[in-house]
Amino acid sequence: MKTFFVTGGAGFIGSAFIRSLLADDPNVRIINYDSLTYAGNLENLAGLDENRHVFVNGDICDRSSVLAALPDDVDAIFNFAAESHVDRSITSADEFLRTNIIGTQVLLDAARAKGVRRFVQISTDEVMGSLPDESDEYFTESSPLQPNSPYAASKASAEFIVRAAIETFGVDAVITRCGNNYGPRQFPEKLIPLMIANAMNDEPLPVYGDGKNVRDWIYVDDHCRAIWLAYENGRSGEAYNIGSRNEQYNIDVVHAILDALGKPYDLIRYVTDRLGHDRRYAIDPTKAETELGWKPLTSWEDGLIGTIDWYRNNQPWVEHVRSGEYREYYRRMYGEV
């Protein structure tokens, strides 16, 4: 039996990772350590086998709580826990610096103290900044780290913290840098679920600037498999860029959602652009493909339709998130803690 310590496992990607890991391997046990910020939702974990999935409500910045929750026989820490929304980091960066940087340091210290065999840091392509419009440039693992938002800067800092632990203390660690994820259970402040939720309710769809920012979209389960393969096959000290070679203009994404839902384009409202809005992200995933043996399995068309269907068929989930009721779920399930 392998034991993994997953942080941020009540969020969008962490919960997808836990679901697939438990489904794929009966010999896996997961400790899911999450402080349940506004983005953490235990409804994302409903139905999981409680013998193999143990939820611990804790903050990654809280050293004694992390040490108390982390057993001695852990095969890997997967660090998903983060403040993850760029817009929020522009409004206030404090929590981003605390969780994304200090929290990563605390986890690395705990990993050393408890002899954890491998540390997997879930990073983002945003650490590499922005690419010029209409160019044939791509982010590779040797692209410089040039973060442009407080969120990206905090994630880049976390990468340096991981690097320092590898170089100074010989910690075994790999880093994954993925592009924009989409799929079921994503908090509806991010582009795709926000547009789906608003369109389903015939509410206006706010689109930043001219709508021509380009993102490299990947289906969440493809990202999760890449993280797993980075754990299994990645070389310590290496970063792996993860992307599906799927560049899309934001406005095309919005049109595709409206088309799929049969809603009119006049729901679109162009709004003042995000400050410092990165223009284009595009990932060259050659290293992950060749070294990790990874390739994406879900096409953009299938993934988007599947995602829209999920939101359509899980309206209570959307309503609970939008109304804040999902926060009651924890109290109903676990009482006041």
Ligand SMILES: NC(=O)c1ccc[n+]([C@@H]2O[C@H](COP(=O)([O-])OP(=O)(O)OC[C@H]3O[C@@H](n4cnc5c(N)ncnc54)[C@H](O)[C@@H]3O)[C@@H](O)[C@H]2O)c1
């Ligand atoms: N969403 C994307 O498109 C994307 C792309 C590339 C990389 N990433 C990275 O993947 C990871 C997961 O992203 P996501 O979209 O699932 O995020 P999310 O915001 O949906 O979930 C984050 C989770 O971390 C938890 N958390 C936050 N602060 C914490 C703390 N101090 N202690 C313990 N738990 C805490 C939250 O409660 C939540 O469950 C992040 O590290 C993010 O930077 C995300």
